[in-house]
Amino acid sequence: MTRWAERQRALSCVFPCELRGSGLSGASAATPFPLASEASRPRTAAEGERKDAGLGAMGAVEQKFHELAERWKKERNPFAAPEAMFLHPAYQQIIGMGTAVVPLLLLELEQRPDEWFWALRAITQEDPVPEADRGRLRPMIEAWLRWGKIWEIADGYWPRIWEIADAYFRKMKIKEKELGRESETTGRPTKENMREMGRGLFRHGGRP
Amino acid sequence: MSAEIIEAWFPGLRVAGYRVTSPVDPAYNCVAWAADEVDRRWWPDDMGVYFWPAGVPRKATLDTFREAFAVRGFLPTADGTVETGIEKLAILADGWGRPTHVARQLASGGWTSKLGIHEDIEHGTLEPLQTDFYGTVRLYLARPRPA
Numbered sequence: 001m002t003r004w005a006e007r008q009r010a011l012s013c014v015f016p017c018e019l020r021g022s023g024l025s026g027a028s029a030a031t032p033f034p035l036a037s038e039a040s041r042p043r044t045a046a047e048g049e050r051k052d053a054g055l056g057a058m059g060a061v062e063q064k065f066h067e068l069a070e071r072w073k074k075e076r077n078p079f080a081a082p083e084a085m086f087l088h089p090a091y092q093q094i095i096g097m098g099t100a101v102v103p104l105l106l107l108e109l110e111q112r113p114d115e116w117f118w119a120l121r122a123i124t125q126e127d128p129v130p131e132a133d134r135g136r137l138r139p140m141i142e143a144w145l146r147w148g149k150i151w152e153i154a155d156g157y158w159p160r161i162w163e164i165a166d167a168y169f170r171k172m173k174i175k176e177k178e179l180g181r182e183s184e185t186t187g188r189p190t191k192e193n194m195r196e197m198g199r200g201l202f203r204h205g206g207r208p
Numbered sequence: 209m210s211a212e213i214i215e216a217w218f219p220g221l222r223v224a225g226y227r228v229t230s231p232v233d234p235a236y237n238c239v240a241w242a243a244d245e246v247d248r249r250w251w252p253d254d255m256g257v258y259f260w261p262a263g264v265p266r267k268a269t270l271d272t273f274r275e276a277f278a279v280r281g282f283l284p285t286a287d288g289t290v291e292t293g294i295e296k297l298a299i300l301a302d303g304w305g306r307p308t309h310v311a312r313q314l315a316s317g318g319w320t321s322k323l324g325i326h327e328d329i330e331h332g333t334l335e336p337l338q339t340d341f342y343g344t345v346r347l348y349l350a351r352p353r354p355a
Contacts (some may be wrong), residue, residue, distance in 0.1 A: 083268065136235075
């Protein structure tokens with residue numbers, strides 16, 4: 001199992017939802033985000049299968065990302081202006097893969113720094129680099145790597161996790177109201193309980 | 209970046225001659241080098257990733273490059289003829305007028321260029337850099353040469 005897949009074992013409940021958007025097959029149909037109370041209960045066989053499908057799909061994401069990255073590095077003009085670099089079709093396809101590749105981009109920045117800043121900005125819509133550090137390679141890399149660790153999960157990444165969860169809970173509440181059922185959710189997610197959920201998932205992720 | 213790769217992209221350099229004057233250093237690019245900076249990259253990308261002088265629009269045009277270097281005391285000049293006590297820049301642009309490269313003139317009359325984020329080179333003239341991807345020299349700027 002690749003290092004990426006091992007890390008994503010804890011986060012597979014999130015990324016199958018992301019993978020649906022990326023068009024990759026095998027993505028789980030599981031709910032995009034578990035409730036905090038579910039974080040520590042044993043997984044059912046069906047959920048285990050969905051999780052494995054998610055991990056298999058993540059391997060495909062990693063493979064596709066590396067293929068595109070290598071193609072971009074091989075085909076780009078190394079002396080071209082920045083726009084020419086990130087308008088390359090392979091670079092654009094990487095952006096099109098969405099948030100699932102953000103941890104891979106951060107890993108690349110850490111191990112083989114390259115012009116990945118535009119991809120990260122375009123995908124995440126975030127800008128963790130202070131104004132004074134614009135254009136300074138090492139501080140920009142460090143700002144992004146710090147941002148990638150901000151959700152306090154070893155070396156993982158949860159893009160705007162609380163916004164995703166918020167949207168999910170809102171839809172769930174609306175659905176239950178339509179069905180005339182009292183909602184089982186006890187409240188809207190906050191950054192604090194999302195971090196707690198993340199820690200729970202990360203601990204749980206080590207078990208099959 | 210090997211000489212082979214440099215000369216593959218700039219065949220004119222092989223003919224006209226050039227000298228590599230620095231190792232690869234991704235900390236700065238051609239525009240920063242022209243502004244005599246070696247610790248950050250300059251470019252007017254609209255996402256604000258690279259440095260660009262405050263107040264100058266983040267758009268890659270000859271006008272914005274002229275404005276950006278005006279902050280450093282450079283003003284438009286007629287050509288790249290060497291003049292004692294004067295430091296000149298040459299801005300290359302593609303067919304759409306989008307800047308692609310900036311070279312700085314040395315006191316000797318030759319030019320120094322940072323090739324992307326790779327090596328610095330010294331070259332006698334600007335012709336070898338005028339390729340299909342760099343375009344042609346479209347603007348010269350000048351200021352009194354710093355001491």
